[in-house]
Amino acid sequence: MDALRRTHWIARITFLEAVRQRLFSFLLLLGAALAVSSVAFRFLNFGHGELKFVADFGFGILFLFGSLLAVVMTAQLLYAELDNRTALTLLAKPVSRSEFLLGKFLGVWAVLGVFIVLLCSILAGVLLTRAAEIAPVAEAAGRVPPSVNAAGLAIFALLQWMRLGIIAALTLFLAAGARTFLFSVVAGMLAVLGGQLQWLAQDLLTKPDVGFFQRSLAWFATRAVPNLQQFNIGDALVLESAGAPAGAAASALLAGSLHLLAFLFLACALFRRREI
Amino acid sequence: MSAWATWTASAALLIAAGSASDRSWAAVRPCIPELGARQLELSAGQGVLLGVLGGLRTLVADVSWLRSYVLWERKEEAGCEALMRLACTLDPHARYFWEQTGFAVGLDMANWEIRRRGGYARVSKEVQDHVFAAYARKGIAVLEEGARTSRNRAPFLIVAGQLAEMKVRDQRMAATYYRAAAESEDAPWYAARFAARTAWEAGDRAQAYAWYRDHWSSVLRVRHEDRAPDDLAELRMMEDALGVPAMRRIPRQPWER
Numbered sequence: 001m002d003a004l005r006r007t008h009w010i011a012r013i014t015f016l017e018a019v020r021q022r023l024f025s026f027l028l029l030l031g032a033a034l035a036v037s038s039v040a041f042r043f044l045n046f047g048h049g050e051l052k053f054v055a056d057f058g059f060g061i062l063f064l065f066g067s068l069l070a071v072v073m074t075a076q077l078l079y080a081e082l083d084n085r086t087a088l089t090l091l092a093k094p095v096s097r098s099e100f101l102l103g104k105f106l107g108v109w110a111v112l113g114v115f116i117v118l119l120c121s122i123l124a125g126v127l128l129t130r131a132a133e134i135a136p137v138a139e140a141a142g143r144v145p146p147s148v149n150a151a152g153l154a155i156f157a158l159l160q161w162m163r164l165g166i167i168a169a170l171t172l173f174l175a176a177g178a179r180t181f182l183f184s185v186v187a188g189m190l191a192v193l194g195g196q197l198q199w200l201a202q203d204l205l206t207k208p209d210v211g212f213f214q215r216s217l218a219w220f221a222t223r224a225v226p227n228l229q230q231f232n233i234g235d236a237l238v239l240e241s242a243g244a245p246a247g248a249a250a251s252a253l254l255a256g257s258l259h260l261l262a263f264l265f266l267a268c269a270l271f272r273r274r275e276i
Numbered sequence: 277m278s279a280w281a282t283w284t285a286s287a288a289l290l291i292a293a294g295s296a297s298d299r300s301w302a303a304v305r306p307c308i309p310e311l312g313a314r315q316l317e318l319s320a321g322q323g324v325l326l327g328v329l330g331g332l333r334t335l336v337a338d339v340s341w342l343r344s345y346v347l348w349e350r351k352e353e354a355g356c357e358a359l360m361r362l363a364c365t366l367d368p369h370a371r372y373f374w375e376q377t378g379f380a381v382g383l384d385m386a387n388w389e390i391r392r393r394g395g396y397a398r399v400s401k402e403v404q405d406h407v408f409a410a411y412a413r414k415g416i417a418v419l420e421e422g423a424r425t426s427r428n429r430a431p432f433l434i435v436a437g438q439l440a441e442m443k444v445r446d447q448r449m450a451a452t453y454y455r456a457a458a459e460s461e462d463a464p465w466y467a468a469r470f471a472a473r474t475a476w477e478a479g480d481r482a483q484a485y486a487w488y489r490d491h492w493s494s495v496l497r498v499r500h501e502d503r504a505p506d507d508l509a510e511l512r513m514m515e516d517a518l519g520v521p522a523m524r525r526i527p528r529q530p531w532e533r
Contacts, residue, residue, distance in 0.1 A: 041335075046337075046338050046341050046363075046370070046372055046373070053334050056332065056334040056335065057334070057335055060333075061332075199301065202297070202298065202301050205298065206302075219294075222294045222297060223290045223291055223293070223294035224294075226293070226297070227297045227300075227301055230300055232308060244307050245304075245307070247303060248300065248304045248307065251296065251300035251303055251304075252303075252304055254300065255293055255299070255300045258293035258296055259293040259297070262289035262293055265286040265289060266283075266286045268282060269279060269282040269286060273279070
């Protein structure tokens, strides 16, 4: 119980620190402004429905800014403690290194949750308003009026929270072993890139005519790198009447939570050996 | 927890996460537009990575389409086709991209090639026909890909049929596409007539009549409120031309004039 209480306190302080960061406010305001103004970018839209364009724009902003926030904020909050020597003071008290690291992660994850909830609420407002405006026009033209699934958007937000949680845990693992803040950020962004392209290895595994060496490499890649693309089912969840296949979101959440836990364990193992 | 136990638990969790990820990816894959390693290789330098990575697929597809316009005006065939195909790859459900790419490759680029060879006055009619047919086949290949990936099948098959009819000048090939369009769920009312007419003109008169008759009885008459009287009129002309005996003709309909 004491360990939980200590972790909670560290998480709370980390959350307050993170919320006060200018990067968080800047990315949140920029993301909100872009999500609201996405309707004004319709002139760039050629081949798709308007709502699909707006939704895709919002999902893109959520992922790009969210990833940037997850990587930079995680590394920055850890290195700030290490560089200012406050970590030394804290760890001199009866606080284990794992509790310290877990507290940092939970604080960052909570901030990422706030970021996602705010941006998704704005996106939901924009989509529902536009859907209500478009519906009479579509009906008059004899077309099926577009619909927005608010529950689907809530599930999508949950998936994005998991995705950003994995990115934060992965960055924490890299930062726990790295020497500099810059290296952690660059390696974190490269890990995000790898995670977004991991599906290529996963697709390779399903092909029957792949050699042993390639298969082994793909198997290793799919275990070591999380598949971040599997959380990208916003279109199906929010805009399509059929929705996503049953259980798709739940299985993605399960796989994501296992990867998140694995990276947290790895971060703790590395941080335990680190010289502060 | 000892360091050894932590490392072991991490490895076990990673293996479990990988296995769970395999299963969840199999469930999620149909929701994500098809994009393979080949397309990534072909267009990695043109912004596709941003589209794939960032989720801004539609925006990158639109920007790519805009850039293709610039190259279209300059008549730069390779670059224009690459950018148009990139837009199709990034947003494979968009009918507009596939249809316009099919037209651009099948029609516009053939014109550019003839102009490049000296223009219509200098290039012989045989060479012009050859160029048009070659580009039309490329355009048809694009449209076939679009029909596979987009949600609307019929419009692509109709355009493919038009290219086959007018540029490849292969009536049988055109009839095949029109027939496929007529038999798809989103078939326009004229697709069956096109299919029957082109097959008829290709010389397959008996087959054209048999298919059209069967299609009218089982689909057109049921699907259309007015029971497709124009198609029946067309069928009557075919029966006359083929000399179908009165007993084997389509029975006279009560509403028929």
